[in-house]
Amino acid sequence: MMADKKQVTRLLKTxxxxxxxxxxxxxxxxxxxxxxxxxxxxxxxxKRANKEVLKAHMTHCVHDAVNSEDCxxxxxxxxxxxxxxxx
Numbered sequence: 001m002m003a004d005k006k007q008v009t010r011l012l013k014t015x016x017x018x019x020x021x022x023x024x025x026x027x028x029x030x031x032x033x034x035x036x037x038x039x040x041x042x043x044x045x046x047k048r049a050n051k052e053v054l055k056a057h058m059t060h061c062v063h064d065a066v067n068s069e070d071c072x073x074x075x076x077x078x079x080x081x082x083x084x085x086x087x
Contacts, residue, residue: 003056011049018042054081 001008022038058078065074 001053001056002060003053008049008052011045011052015042015045015049018045 018038019042022035022042025035025038062074062078065071
């Protein structure tokens with residue numbers, strides 16, 4: 001992985017902590033809207049982590065593949081990822 005591992009790790013650990021907190025909120029029967037807000041905050045952090053990973057992939061893996069035989073495969077991979085993101 002070519003992404004900034006320190007930053008991606010920090011974001012993922014933060015999301016993990018938030019999810020642990022959400023589970024506790026559910027166990028404690030906390031207010032639904034409060035739980036929903038925390039879920040959305042976790043999603044936002046995961047999106048930021050994914051953005052970093054995909055940015056590195058485009059910058060390094062896809063860029064390097066442009067002048068190789070892997071170009072079509074890398075482009076197809078990105079099309080599939082974008083298709084999933086835009087659902």
